[in-house]
Amino acid sequence: MFDSLSARFTSAFSSLRSRGKISAADLDSTYAEIKQALLESDVALEVVEAFIAEVSEKSNQALSTIQSGSNQANAIFDVVNSSLVEILGGAARRVRFSKNPPTVIMLAGLQGAGKTTLAGKLAKFYADQGNTPLLVAADLQRPNAVTQLQVVGESINVPVFAPEPGNGVGDPVKTAKAGVEFAKSKQYNMVIVDTAGRLGIDADLMKEASDIRDAVKPDEILFVVDAMIGQDAVRTSQAFLNGVGFDGVVLTKLDGDARGGAALSIASLTKRPIMFASTGEKLSDFDIFYPERMASRILGMGDVATLAEQAKKAFDSDKSAKLEAKFASGEDFTLEDFLDQLSAMSKMGSMSKLMGMLPGGGQMKQLTKGANFDESEIVRTKAIIQSMTPRERQEPKVLNGSRRARIALGAGLKVSDVNNLVDRFSAAQKMMRQIRNGGVPAGMAGMGMPAMAPKPANIPPKKKSKSGNPAKRALEESQ
Amino acid sequence: MGLFSKFIAKIKGENSFTPADWQELESELLASDIGPTLTRSLLESARRVKSENAQEALKQTLTSHLSTQSRASIANPDGMTVVMVVGVNGTGKTTSVAKLASRIKNSGSSVVVAAGDTFRAAAVEQLQTWGTRINVTVVSGKPNGDPASVAFDAAKRAAQSQAQFLIIDTAGRLHNKSDLMDELEKVKRVVEKISPVNEVLLTIDATTGQNGMAQAKLFSESVNVTGIILTKLDGSARGGIALAIENELNIPIKWIGTGESESDFSAFDAGEYIEGLLT
Ligand SMILES: Nc1nc2c(ncn2[C@@H]2O[C@H](COP(=O)(O)OP(=O)(O)OP(=O)(O)O)[C@@H](O)[C@H]2O)c(=O)[nH]1
Ligand SMILES: Nc1nc2c(ncn2[C@@H]2O[C@H](COP(=O)(O)OP(=O)(O)OP(=O)(O)O)[C@@H](O)[C@H]2O)c(=O)[nH]1
Ligand SMILES: [Mg+2]
Ligand SMILES: [Mg+2]
Numbered sequence: 001m002f003d004s005l006s007a008r009f010t011s012a013f014s015s016l017r018s019r020g021k022i023s024a025a026d027l028d029s030t031y032a033e034i035k036q037a038l039l040e041s042d043v044a045l046e047v048v049e050a051f052i053a054e055v056s057e058k059s060n061q062a063l064s065t066i067q068s069g070s071n072q073a074n075a076i077f078d079v080v081n082s083s084l085v086e087i088l089g090g091a092a093r094r095v096r097f098s099k100n101p102p103t104v105i106m107l108a109g110l111q112g113a114g115k116t117t118l119a120g121k122l123a124k125f126y127a128d129q130g131n132t133p134l135l136v137a138a139d140l141q142r143p144n145a146v147t148q149l150q151v152v153g154e155s156i157n158v159p160v161f162a163p164e165p166g167n168g169v170g171d172p173v174k175t176a177k178a179g180v181e182f183a184k185s186k187q188y189n190m191v192i193v194d195t196a197g198r199l200g201i202d203a204d205l206m207k208e209a210s211d212i213r214d215a216v217k218p219d220e221i222l223f224v225v226d227a228m229i230g231q232d233a234v235r236t237s238q239a240f241l242n243g244v245g246f247d248g249v250v251l252t253k254l255d256g257d258a259r260g261g262a263a264l265s266i267a268s269l270t271k272r273p274i275m276f277a278s279t280g281e282k283l284s285d286f287d288i289f290y291p292e293r294m295a296s297r298i299l300g301m302g303d304v305a306t307l308a309e310q311a312k313k314a315f316d317s318d319k320s321a322k323l324e325a326k327f328a329s330g331e332d333f334t335l336e337d338f339l340d341q342l343s344a345m346s347k348m349g350s351m352s353k354l355m356g357m358l359p360g361g362g363q364m365k366q367l368t369k370g371a372n373f374d375e376s377e378i379v380r381t382k383a384i385i386q387s388m389t390p391r392e393r394q395e396p397k398v399l400n401g402s403r404r405a406r407i408a409l410g411a412g413l414k415v416s417d418v419n420n421l422v423d424r425f426s427a428a429q430k431m432m433r434q435i436r437n438g439g440v441p442a443g444m445a446g447m448g449m450p451a452m453a454p455k456p457a458n459i460p461p462k463k464k465s466k467s468g469n470p471a472k473r474a475l476e477e478s479q
Numbered sequence: 480m481g482l483f484s485k486f487i488a489k490i491k492g493e494n495s496f497t498p499a500d501w502q503e504l505e506s507e508l509l510a511s512d513i514g515p516t517l518t519r520s521l522l523e524s525a526r527r528v529k530s531e532n533a534q535e536a537l538k539q540t541l542t543s544h545l546s547t548q549s550r551a552s553i554a555n556p557d558g559m560t561v562v563m564v565v566g567v568n569g570t571g572k573t574t575s576v577a578k579l580a581s582r583i584k585n586s587g588s589s590v591v592v593a594a595g596d597t598f599r600a601a602a603v604e605q606l607q608t609w610g611t612r613i614n615v616t617v618v619s620g621k622p623n624g625d626p627a628s629v630a631f632d633a634a635k636r637a638a639q640s641q642a643q644f645l646i647i648d649t650a651g652r653l654h655n656k657s658d659l660m661d662e663l664e665k666v667k668r669v670v671e672k673i674s675p676v677n678e679v680l681l682t683i684d685a686t687t688g689q690n691g692m693a694q695a696k697l698f699s700e701s702v703n704v705t706g707i708i709l710t711k712l713d714g715s716a717r718g719g720i721a722l723a724i725e726n727e728l729n730i731p732i733k734w735i736g737t738g739e740s741e742s743d744f745s746a747f748d749a750g751e752y753i754e755g756l757l758t
Contacts, residue, residue: 039515042688045506110686111711111739112569116600142739143608144601151600167608199714226569230512230688232716239715253568256653258690281568281599281651 022063022072030076031056041261044234047087047268055083087264088291089273093248098219101189102134104180106216108209108244109224110236111197114252114278116145118224119194120152121278121286126190127158134188136179137162138212139196140170149194156283159188172196172208177215193218200239209244221246222275225266227254233262234269241270252278255285267291333429335393339385383411384421396422396429501526511719511756514689517544517726541753546725550733550747553678553705559638561645561674563595565663565702566682567694568651571710571736573602575682576648577609578736578744584615588643593633594619595626595666596650606648613741616642626650626662627669634673645674654697667702678705680733685711685718695724709752710736713743717756 031052038048055076062075097103105122107115116139123133135153137160139145146166153160161179164170176193183191193216198205213221223237223246240246249270251263254277267274279285326337385393387410392399399407399422408415504525508518524540554560562579564572576592583590592615596602603619610617618636620629630647637645649666652659667676681704683691698704709721712735721732732747 036515039509040689042512042690045509110714112571112684114569142605143612144605147604148599148601155600199711201715226684226686228567228684228688228690229686230691230716230720231510232512232686232714233688234510235715236686253653255656256567256690257655257693258688262688 022076027056027059027076034080038261038264041259042230042233042265043261044231044265044269046234047265050268051083051087051264055080058083084264085291087268089249089267089289093273093275094288095248095275096219101187102180102183102191103189103220104191104193104216104218106176106193106195106213106218106221107224108195108221108240108246109197110199110226110229111142113197113224113226114250115139115197115224116148116152116194117281117283118222118250118252118276118278118286119149119192120156120158120283122192122276123153123158123190124156124283125286127156131190132188133158133190133192134179134183134186135160136176136183136191136193137164137166138172138176138179138193140164140166140172140175141168141196143167145194145196152283173211173215176212180216191216200236200243206239206243213244220248222248222250223266223270223272224250224252225262227251227260227262228256228258229262231265233265237266237270241272246270246272248273248275250274250276250278251289255279332394332433335385335388335396335425336390338425339382339393380411380413380417381421384408384413384418387411396426507757508719511717512688512691512723513719513756514692514723517723537757538753541722541756542749544722544726545749546729546731548729548731550706550731552733555675555677559642559645559674560678561634561647561670561676562678562680563647563649563667563670563676563702564680564682564708565649565698565704566651567653567684570651570682570684570687571708572596572651572682573605573609573648574739575680575708575710575734575736575744576606576646577613577615578741579680579734580609580615580644580646581613581741582744583644583646584613589641590615590644590646591633591637591640591642592617593630593637593645593647595630595633595647597622597624597626597629598650602648602650609741616640627666630666631669631673634670638673654694654701660697660701663698664701679703680706680708681730682708682710682736683718683721683724685709685714685721686716687718687720689720689723691720692724692727695728695730699728699730704730706731706733708732708734708736709747712755713737718752719756722752722756 034055035048035052038051039045043051059076059079062079063072066072066075095103095105107119109115119135123135126133135149135158137146137149139149144167146162146164150160150162161175161182163178164175172195176195179193180191193212195209195212196205198209200206221244223240225233225237229236237249249263249266249272251260251274254260263274266272274289274291277287277289279287326333384407387407388399392403392407399418404415404418404422408418411418501522505518505522508521509515513521521540521544525537564576564579566572573596580590580592592606592610594603594606594617596606597620603622607617607619609615618629618633620632626649633647634645647666647670649663650659652663654660667679670676679698679702681695681698683694687694695704695707707721707724707730709718709732712718724730725732732752735745735747735752737743737745
């Protein structure tokens with residue numbers, strides 16, 4: 001997601017960084033780049049325009065106090081990043097649990113958005129934390145929606161309240177209400193109500209949704225939206241907001257390569273936080289949504305925190321432990337480690353998903369054209385690192401012009417390829433260093449990254465963690 | 480007032496579009512999901528339009544970006560016609576399979592449907608429910624079985640029973656997952672041991688933004704898409720990405736889905752679609 005956006009930002013900013021002093025014309029062309037990129041990423045025009053206006057005003061202010069070119073580029077970068085984070089929902093909010101259980105979560109969204117699958121994912125997520133969810137089959141319209149939810153429930157051992165056969169038979173409002181009452185009487189502490197897909201312009205079905213809402217008085221209504229949605233995100237999210245209302249947003253199918261600009265549109269127009277990310281067809285493909293991570297991914301900084309989690313899975317536990325120890329002891333994440341990660345990740349299936357998280361990965365992926373991940377990009381990156389001496393891999397700062405030329409020659413690539421890799425890498429390394437030192441990297445104020453933010457000297461041993469999933473662990477720790 | 484009429488009215492009255500009007504046209508075009516690149520080139524053409532025939536010219540400009548391929552269904556002249564329906568998750572494949580089967584049946588031909596989605600929870604049951612509803616035979620295999628072997632068995636059975644059409648439903652898959660795309664290629668290959676696959680229809684959800692282009696590209700590369708079913712056009716989305724796909728990949732939209740019941744399905748009408756993009 002956001003691949004091309006990431007690529008455009010990366011190129012816009014590297015050209016700014018290389019400038020001695022930034023002119024008004026430089027700024028204009030940078031904003032034009034950003035505007036075009038956002039439109040290509042399906043951000044609604046009105047949101048794009050507001051974003052550009054906000055960013056240019058803020059960076060003009062920032063620039064007036066800064067003299068040197070590269071600092072100026074950083075200042076703009078910070079403004080763009082923090083504005084993105086702000087729009088994407090600021091700090092992620094967690095589900096509000098009701099003081100009088102059960103906590104009722106109602107799902108709503110367009111047809112095929114991923115509601116039923118999400119119902120299962122939420123149930124699993126909360127059951128794994130010791131809650132006792134009940135799934136309620138209130139989609140009595142779509143053929144075999146009830147069966148689908150039953151299969152989902154069975155696979156995760158969560159009971160499904162399904163008194164009606166569905167396929168057009170039964171009243172969804174009564175069913176939903178009965179489901180909540182059943183949960184109360186059996187002391188389930190959470191109810192997840194799956195509802196039928198509906199169009200924003202379908203007044204009858206929107207009325208049905210608000211009737212369900214009034215019957216179950218949900219603590220959270222989650223608007224479920226496909227990350228591939230285009231400009232219609234504006235109309236549809238407004239229609240759901242007016243028709244039934246919602247408290248949070250869940251983006252689905254983020255395992256795809258959609259740029260997902262709709263996330264910006266929806267968050268900015270509805271002011272509702274994006275709370276969860278659905279990232280695959282399996283019920284474990286689910287995570288809390290991190291606006292900061294998404295913003296840094298948009299900016300081509302690479303989503304280092306997520307990458308580290310994924311890499312941990314790919315590495316054998318030995319190597320993983322070593323990397324953790326190394327990180328904890330204050331040693332730098334080096335190009336050597338990066339190479340190791342690349343090799344480890346080559347073993348994994350979903351390369352294209354991981355590439356977007358690598359520093360500059362969005363750009364690399366873009367170079368491969370189309371969405372299909374081209375293995376040769378990994379080969380190229382490896383070739384660059386493998387053409388470095390051990391010292392260069394450990395200390396990229398020794399990489400002067402002649403060394404870079406030599407490496408490019410050795411790898412059979414252009415010097416700019418080497419520069420690009422080193423630039424992105426250094427930025428990521430710097431960011432990791434700041435996080436480890438407990439500081440917040442410039443422009444990432446309020447950045448969560450819990451998986452990467454243990455206290456400086458000692459990372460809690462893995463075994464003590466309740467959950468193997470860092471996102472879950474983060475949530476546990478925050479509770 | 481629709482944008483077309485506004486466009487022409489403004490031009491007649493004031494003999495030129497004001498900058499604000501151009502901006503409105505641009506946002507309308509963008510709002511339809513045809514994308515910023517096609518929007519730019521359409522605006523350039525529109526600027527060259529002479530006042531009197533503005534409406535026609537704008538429509539013609541849009542129409543000129545449609546595919547040049549035939550929109551007729553491809554049939555097998557001597558034997559069973561095999562149709563595969565493919566696409567990303569939740570776009571409306573299973574519903575479209577049922578709609579298409581219903582239509583074929585109502586036209587008096589015999590049709591068998593294959594439940595090639597062995598992966599998603601209750602996907603087989605969903606298609607079976609449709610089969611009962613529209614009275615069409617559904618061939619299915621074991622849950623989590625090999626989709627290629629289900630499709631193979633279905634092709635064999637359909638051929639034996641001398642069905643005129645076989646329509647194969649497939650599991651939703653994201654185009655960037657190469658293992659799943661390989662699986663899809665295998666389904667097609669294996670079916671072709673029995674009978675050639677004549678038509679591969681890609682479902683594109685009308686709400687899809689610019690990612691639809693990557694979907695069309697990669698599904699085409701993998702299984703040679705012969706036509707598009709543009710689904711969910713009954714919503715507020717206009718489905719402009721399909722025009723961008725026709726323009727860039729020359730794949731014709733053949734069918735549109737306009738609701739959740741079997742009759743909400745029609746052959747694509749270029750004129751209606753183009754008007755719908757701007758209103
Ligand atoms: N790749 C991927 N597929 C997903 C994800 N979430 C859901 N799906 C798939 O998308 C399709 C639709 O999901 P459902 O959960 O049935 O969607 P729904 O919103 O309940 O659909 P309706 O009830 O018909 O409105 C299924 O094939 C799911 O497996 C996701 O995050 N990634
Ligand atoms: N409004 C509307 N809804 C549709 C249309 N076509 C399909 N749907 C609905 O969209 C949802 C998903 O449709 P399916 O046919 O199950 O989609 P699919 O592509 O088979 O989904 P997966 O197999 O899970 O990938 C269902 O709720 C359908 O009723 C349409 O043209 N208009
Ligand atoms: Mg559902
Ligand atoms: Mg299906």
